[in-house]
C-alpha cells in the first residue's frame with residue numbers, strides 16, 4: 001500500500017521568503033565537523049540515529065536565516081530526515097545548492113496548488129492496482145511490492161509520503177503473502193521490490209524476502225529500488241548484505257535501480273557503494289527526476305549522465321516531476337522548456353549516455369517524451385495497464401503550452 005501527501009489549501013497564500021536572504025557565510029560550527037568523518041567505517045544502523053530530524057538540529061549545521069519560521073511549519077507537515085553523510089555534501093554558503101534543495105525543507109512546500117496548476121494525490125494511479133500486502137499490479141508483466149515505507153532520507157520531491165515502518169516480523173509475513181500472489185500469477189515476469197527503501201531493512205529481513213522470490217519459476221529478474229547508494233552509501237559496507245545479493249543474483253538476475261539526480265551526489269563514498277553492489281554481479285540503473293533548481297540545465301544533465309557512466313551506473317529514466325501537492329509548484333519544469341533542455345543535453349551524449357528515456361509516469365501508463373516538432377510534443381506510450389494493452393505502444397501528439405507540466409495540461413493535437 002502506498003500513501004500520498006494530502007491535498008489541502010493551508011498555506012496557499014503564505015508569503016515566500018526570498019532565498020537570497022540567507023546570511024552569506026554564517027557557517028554553523030557543527031557543519032565543519034562532518035568533513036573529517038569516515039562514513040564507510042560506520043555502523044549503518046547506529047549512524048541512522050544521528051540523522052538530522054528537527055529544525056533545531058539543522059540550525060546547528062546550516063544557517064537558516066529568515067526562512068526558519070516557514071521551515072518549522074513545513075517540517076510539521078512533511079517530516080525532516082537527513083543523514084549526516086548527505087548533509088555533508090551541501091555547500092553551506094549556497095542557498096540554492098542542489099543537494100540542499102533535495103533534503104532541506106523549503107517554505108514553498110506550503111504552496112499546494114500554485115502557478116504550475118492542479119495537483120493530485122495519486123498521479124501514478126497506484127491505488128487502483130493495489131492488490132494488498134504491498135503488491136501493486138498495474139502492468140501484467142510487472143509486480144511492484146512496497147516492502148517498507150522507511151527511507152534513509154526523506155527527499156523533498158518524493159511523491160510517496162514516508163510512513164513509520166512496520167515491525168520486521170510483520171514486514172516478512174506481508175512479503176510472503178505478496179510472494180504467494182506473484183507465484184499465483186504466471187504472467188508476472190519481474191518484480192520490483194520498492195518502498196520506501198528496501199535496503200534500509202535489516203539484512204536478515206531482506207534475505208527472507210529474496211528467498212521468497214528465488215524459486216518462482218516465471219520470474220526473469222528482480223529489482224530492488226534504492227536511493228541508499230546516493231543518500232546512505234555506508235549501508236553497502238555490510239558484507240552480509242553484499243553476499244546476500246550476490247547469492248541471489250547467481251540464481252536469478254538482480255538489478256538495483258537507484259536515484260542520482262545531480263553529479264555532486266557522485267562522491268568517493270557513493271562510487272564505492274556502487275562498486276560494492278557491482279562486485280556482487282548486480283547491474284545498477286539510474287532513475288533520476290527532472291527537478292527545478294536541481295538538474296534543470298543542460299550542463300547539469302550532461303554532468304549527471306556522463307558521471308554515472310564513469311562509475312558504472314546506466315542512465316535509464318529521467319522522470320518528469322509529478323503533479324503532487326507541495327512538490328509540483330517549485331520542482332516541476334514546464335514540458336516546453338524541459339524538452340529543449342533534455343534534447344540539447346542529448347546532443348552531447350555518446351550512445352550509452354543517451355540510452356535514458358525522458359518519462360511521464362502517468363495513471364494511464366508510462367509515456368516516453370520523444371521530442372518536439374514546432375509546438376507539438378511527440379510522445380510514445382511504452383507501458384499500459386493490462387486492460388488497455390493495445391495502448392502500450394501508441395504514439396501521442398500534444399500541443400505545448402507555456403506552463404503545461406503534465407500530459408493532462410496539454411491539449412490533444414494532430415501532427416499536421
Ligand code: SF4
Pocket residue numbers: 150151152153154155157158159160162195196197227259
Ligand atoms: S528515497 Fe525515494 S521513496 Fe524515499 S523519500 Fe527519497 S524519493 Fe521518496
